[in-house]
Amino acid sequence: MSSSWGNSIRISIFGGSHTQAIGVNIEGLPAGERIEWEEILEQMARRAPGRDKTATTRKESDQPQVLCGLLDGVTTGAPLCAIIENTNQRSKDYSQLKVLPRPGHADYTAEVKYGGYQDVRGGGHFSGRLTAPLVFAGAAARQILRRRGIVIGAHVLKVAGAKTEDRPFHSTEISPELLKRLSGEYFPVIDPAARESMRESIEEARLSRDSVGGVVECAILGMPVGAGDPIFDGAENRIASIIFGIPAVKGIEFGAGFAVADSRGSENNDPMYIYEDGSVRTRTNNAGGILGGITNGMPLIFRAAFKPTPSISKEQETVDLRTREAAKLVITGRHDPCVVPRAAPAVEAAAGIAALDLLVQSRML
C-alpha cells in the first residue's frame, strides 16, 4: 500500500508531477556522514530532462531542499527529508486522461483503483518525475558507501534499433575509475562509439513520432562478502524489488541473467581461485556477485530492461471509459523518445539504496 522501500534503510517517496512538491524521506541513515551537496546536484542534473537532445525539452527545476536530517551537511541520525518543488508544469486540462486512457500508461488501472480520485496531471504519482527523489536518496546513500570503498556505475547497454550495443561489463575490466566516469555522464557508455549509434536510433524514433526501449546495466564494486540473506531477503530479491520501482522497467537479470537458460553447469559455474591479495575470487562472474542471495565479493552486476516511452504522438487505439466505445488518441506535448539514458542515474541510485540497506540488514555497517 505504500511508496516506501527498505528494511533497515527506508525511503518513502511522495508527490506527483503537478503537486506542490515531490520528495523523499530517508530513515535509518547512520549519523555523522557528510553529504556533499555538489554530488547530489550532479546526480539530479543527470536525471533531469532537457540536458541532452535525446531527451524531452521540458525543463524541470530539480533543486532539492533538505527539510531536516542534516546539520552543517552531516547526517544527524534523524530522518532526512528532502523536497523538490514543482515549478515548470504547463497548465493544461488533463481530465481527458480519465476518459481516454493512454495505452501503456497507468491511466486506466489508476482510474479503476482510485475510483476517479487519482491525480492525473502529468501522470500524478506514476510520473517518471518521481525518480528525482529516488536519485536524491541514492546520491546520499552512495556517498556513505563510497567512504567504505563501494562504488556504483551504470551504462546504457543497448537502445532499440541501434546498430551497435555498448560493451557489457562481463567483457570489461570494471574499475572504480570506470564506474566513476560512467556515473558522471549524461549518456553513459563504456565504449563512446556505441553512443552515436544509439543517439541516431533515438533521433530517428523522435522524428517518426515514436519512442524506443533499451537496457541499463549496473555494477556495484567493492561489496564485502556476506551481505544479503537466503530465500526472501537476498540481494537479488531486494534489488529487484527496488528496481521495479523505476517506471518502465519490465525485466531484471543478475550476472549472466537469462543467458543461464542457454548454458550448462560446467559453463555457468564460476571457477574459484585465490587472488594475489589472498581473497577468494571467481574467474568468471556469471553469478553477478551473488550466491544464495549473499554477496560473494565479486562485482554485483545486473541489467534492467526499459520499455519505450508509452507517450508517443502517433495515433493510438484506446477506449472511451464513459461511452465504453472504441476511440482514437493522439498524445501531444513534450516527451522523451527514450528514457534509457536518464534512467541510468536512477538505476545507480536504487542500487545504492539497496546496497546500503543490505549492508545494514547484514550488520556490516
Next chain:
Amino acid sequence: MSSSWGNSIRISIFGGSHTQAIGVNIEGLPAGERIEWEEILEQMARRAPGRDKTATTRKESDQPQVLCGLLDGVTTGAPLCAIIENTNQRSKDYSQLKVLPRPGHADYTAEVKYGGYQDVRGGGHFSGRLTAPLVFAGAAARQILRRRGIVIGAHVLKVAGAKTEDRPFHSTEISPELLKRLSGEYFPVIDPAARESMRESIEEARLSRDSVGGVVECAILGMPVGAGDPIFDGAENRIASIIFGIPAVKGIEFGAGFAVADSRGSENNDPMYIYEDGSVRTRTNNAGGILGGITNGMPLIFRAAFKPTPSISKEQETVDLRTREAAKLVITGRHDPCVVPRAAPAVEAAAGIAALDLLVQSRML
C-alpha cells in the same frame, strides 16, 4: 534478515535439507476457506524429486503435516503452520563443504556470513528442498484464488540445448483449462512436442555429468483490475521479490520483458478495446497484465530464468579455505541435471502467494 515474505499474507519458511523438519507458517489467510488436501499433495508431488527421469533419483518424503490453522480442512483465520519431516537423508560427511566450497553454490558466502556455524548438510537453509513448503503454501493460496476465478499455470518454455522451445503464452490462447492442465503435469508444456526435445537435452547433460538451465513461464488468469500499487508495492516488485526466493533464479521479466528493449512505443503499447462482455482489454499484452504496478485485467505473464544446477560431477576448480590454495573438486551424489521442470510448481506457488497478497493489500479480498 528473515526468510519471510509478504505484507498482508505472510509466509515464513524454515528448515534445512537435513534438519528434523522443514516447514512454513502462513499468516493472514482469511477464515472459512476449505483447503483440499488432495490438491496440496498433487502439487507437492510435482515438486518432489524422483518422479521423472529428468530429475534426481533421490526420493524425498514430502508428506506435509498441518500443525495448526485448519479445522476440519477449513482455515480458522489463525496462522497455518505445516511441516514436512526430513526422513531420507543419506548420512554422510559434509564438513568438506566448509573447506572446499562448491562453485555456483552458497558454500563460500555462507561460510563467511555465518562464521562456520551454518548447517551445510545437503545445502542447509539454501537447499532447493525449501521449495517444498513454498509449494505447500502456494497450493493453499491458489485454492482461495480459484474460488474467486483466478487460475495459475506455468510451463517449461525452454531448456538449454533443446532444439525446440515450447510455445510462449503470448502466442497462445490462455484459458483456465490450459492452465489447469499445465498445473497437473510433471513436465508441463503447452506443446507436448517440445517436451521430448527438452528431455533429450537434459538426458544428454546427465550423461556428460553436466546440467542445463532453462526458463519457466507463468500466467495468472482472472486477476481483477486494480491489484498492486505504484512505485514499490507494485505487482512486478512483489512478484519479483518472491520469485527470487526460489533457488537458481537469475532473472525475471514481465510481459514482453527484455524484448521491450528492442521495440518501439508504437509496437510495445498495447492497443485498448472494449471486449464483448463490456470489459476493457488490450489487443496485445506486452505489459504482461500490469500497468503502473497495478493489474489491468489482462493475463499476468512473467518468465523466470533458472541457472543450470551447480552440482555437477565434472571436476571443478575451487579453493581450499584453510590453506588458501587452489584445489580441485568432484561432486558426488544424486543431483538433478535440470531443475526447471520441478521448478514450475514452485513458480506457480510463489505466483499464487503473491497474487493473494496483492489482492489483500489492495483490499480486494
Next chain:
Amino acid sequence: MSSSWGNSIRISIFGGSHTQAIGVNIEGLPAGERIEWEEILEQMARRAPGRDKTATTRKESDQPQVLCGLLDGVTTGAPLCAIIENTNQRSKDYSQLKVLPRPGHADYTAEVKYGGYQDVRGGGHFSGRLTAPLVFAGAAARQILRRRGIVIGAHVLKVAGAKTEDRPFHSTEISPELLKRLSGEYFPVIDPAARESMRESIEEARLSRDSVGGVVECAILGMPVGAGDPIFDGAENRIASIIFGIPAVKGIEFGAGFAVADSRGSENNDPMYIYEDGSVRTRTNNAGGILGGITNGMPLIFRAAFKPTPSISKEQETVDLRTREAAKLVITGRHDPCVVPRAAPAVEAAAGIAALDLLVQSRML
C-alpha cells in the same frame, strides 16, 4: 530504526525543533476522502503552545502545508505529505546540551547513540514539537473515521497536585456529542469544575519553577466489532506502540487498566446483554472495548500517563560529559509547566491513526 508507524496506514514523521521544517508522510489513505482544512487547523491550534496560560508562552507557527496527496481537498490515494515550517526559534547556543545533559531529557542517550552528531537545538527530533505532524495526520484520519460513525475524544483526567480529578469515562455516558465537545477544547475536561483545580496546580508549579505530570484519558466511540488481531497485532499492542511515540508518556492502560490487579474475575468480567437495537453489549466496560486484542463494539477506552516536563528552571544535578565530573544545571527559556492539556489532541490524533490502521488491517475499511 525509523520514525514510522503502521501496518496498513503508515505515518512517517520527520524533522526537528529547529530544522527548516517538520512534517509527516501518510501512506495508505483511501482515495476519495474529503479533508476539511478548518478541522485540521483547529486540532493543530489545540496542540500549539501559547494558547492557554497553563502552557508555554512560546508561539509556534503551526501552519501546515500539504505538498501532495490532496486534490481539491480530497485524497487521491497517493501518499499525503504535509510540512510545517519552523519559523519562531530563538537563536541561541545549544552546544551546552552535549556537555551538560539535562536530567529527564534524551540529551545524554542521544549523545551516546549518535556520537555527537545529533541535532540538539530545541530537542531536535526528540522535541515535543514533533507532535504537530502527528496531530495533522490524526486530524485527517479522524475525518475519515467520523464518516463511518467513529468519534474520538480525550480529556485531562488528572494533574499532579490538583485537589480534584476530572470525571472518568467509566462513570460517564459517553456520547458522540461529549467527545466532540472535548475534542474542541484547549483544556478538555468532562467536568469543568475540575479544570480550575488543575489550572491552580499548574500555575503553582510554574511559580515554583517546577512542572507537573498528569493523565489523559481517551475514548474511541463507534468502532465496529472485529478490528484487531490476537497476540501481537491486537488493538492494545497497536495503540500502545503509537501512544509511546508521544514524548513524556510513561504508561498506558486499557479499560480498568491497573485496577484489574486489585479485582476479582467476578468483578472484572463485563456481563453481556442484548441492547435494545439487538447488538451485544456489556454492562460494564472493564475490558475497555477490547477482548483478545479485538474490538468488541463497546467504547475503546485508554489512559496515558505523562511525566512532568523535564525542563524546569530549578537547579539540577547533572554531569559534565567532557570532564566526567559532577555539575549543576539551570535550564532557562520558556517551557510548559504541564504538557498534559496540549497532549490531549496528540493522544486523540494517535488514537485516530491507530483506529484507522486497525480497520484497514482487519479489511473493514
Next chain:
Amino acid sequence: MSSSWGNSIRISIFGGSHTQAIGVNIEGLPAGERIEWEEILEQMARRAPGRDKTATTRKESDQPQVLCGLLDGVTTGAPLCAIIENTNQRSKDYSQLKVLPRPGHADYTAEVKYGGYQDVRGGGHFSGRLTAPLVFAGAAARQILRRRGIVIGAHVLKVAGAKTEDRPFHSTEISPELLKRLSGEYFPVIDPAARESMRESIEEARLSRDSVGGVVECAILGMPVGAGDPIFDGAENRIASIIFGIPAVKGIEFGAGFAVADSRGSENNDPMYIYEDGSVRTRTNNAGGILGGITNGMPLIFRAAFKPTPSISKEQETVDLRTREAAKLVITGRHDPCVVPRAAPAVEAAAGIAALDLLVQSRML
C-alpha cells in the same frame, strides 16, 4: 494481521490450545550462539500449569522440539523453529462457546471476526497456552543476552486481595544474582514473606470459585546506553507492543509509571552523577532506564497489570448469539485462579526478545 513480532529479531507464534502442536519460528538470531537446553526447559517448566497449587491442576506437556536452526545446540543463523505437541487436551464439546460467549474472553469478538470458523477448543489461538512458545523464544534470546552481561528477572509485585505486596524494584538493589534467583522461582518474589500473603488471596479466590488479578514487575539489567530509537521505535513502544501479546495484560508502565502523573519535575527528573567506574548514572530511576526511547544504562524497569482469569465457575450473565436473548453461563473445568505467577516467566521472555531486537535494531549486537 499476523502473530509475528519484531523488526530485526522476528518471532512468529502459531497454534492453538487443541491443534496438533503450537510453536514459534524465530528469525534473525545471530549464528554461533549456544542454546543450553536445560535452561530452556527450566523456563518452560515455570510457565507450565500444575506446578504450584496456586495454579490450575491441568498438566500440560511442554516438551519443546527443535525442528531446525540449531546444530549441536548452536544457532546456525537460519530460522529456529520449535514446536510443542498438544497431548493433554480433555476431549469435550466446545461448540457452546460459539453460542454462549464467555464474559471476559475473546469468544464473542472471534465469532464475529472469523465468522464462526475460528477454533474455539480451549481458547484456540487466544489461549494462554500460546505463551509456551513465547517462553521458549525468550529463553533462547536471554541466553544470548546473558553472554553480553544482560540479565532479566521478574517478580509478582502484587496480587488482588493480598495484604502484603512484594518489595518493588525501585526500593531494592537490583543485582544480577537477585534477577537470576527470581528467574528460577515458580512464584518469584523479592521478599518471600509477601508470597504467603498472595498465596492466601489466590487460594481464597479459588475456594470462592473466583479469580484474582495482579502485577508483574520486570527488570533488564546491563542494557548498554543507546538501544532504541526516538518516536515509534523506542524501547517503550517496542516492549509495550510485545507485552500486550501476553493474554490478560491490560496496562504497562515504565519506571515510575503512572506515579509520574502525581509528581513534579523536580521529583521525577533523575539527578545524574558519575559512578565510581566512570559511567554516567542517575540517583533515582524514575525513567525506568529509558530517555527519549533510548536506553540510558540504568536498569530498564516496567510493570504489567494482569486481569483476573476470566474463566470462573461462578454463574455469569451472557447472551445467546443464536436467539439474541439473555442467558446464564457456568464455566466448568480446571482454571488458574490467578495467572500472575505463571505470567512472570512470559514477561521475562517477552522482555528478552524485545531487548535482543532493540540491540540488533540499534546495531549493537
